[in-house]
Amino acid sequence: MATDHGPSIKDDEQYESLRDDGMSKSKAAAIANTDDAASKGGQQPPYEEWTKEELYERAQELDVDGRSDMTKDELIEALRSDQ
Incomplete structure (x- = not known):
C-alpha cells in the first residue's frame, strides 16, 4: 500500500x-x-505547435526557473530537459 x-x-x-x-x-x-x-x-501535439503562452503555462506548472525571460524556443528546450 x-x-x-x-x-x-x-x-x-x-x-x-x-x-x-x-x-x-x-x-x-x-x-x-x-x-x-x-x-x-x-x-498532446509537439511543443512546436503550442503557443508561447501555452508553453509558459506548462513551464509554470513545472516550476521552470527563468521562464519569464525565455523565448518560445528556450521554453521548449527547458520543458524537454525537465522531463
Whole structure:
C-alpha cells in the first residue's frame, strides 16, 4: 500500500512508482497530480505547435526557473530537459 503523502499528492501510488523509477520529486508530483495522466499520454501535439503562452503555462506548472525571460524556443528546450 502506498504511503499517504497528504493533500499535495493526488495519486500516492503513482508518485511512489515514479520515484522508485528515479524521477525527481517535483516531476513525479506533477505527473501524479495530473488528472488521468496515463490516459493522456502521447495525445498532446509537439511543443512546436503550442503557443508561447501555452508553453509558459506548462513551464509554470513545472516550476521552470527563468521562464519569464525565455523565448518560445528556450521554453521548449527547458520543458524537454525537465522531463
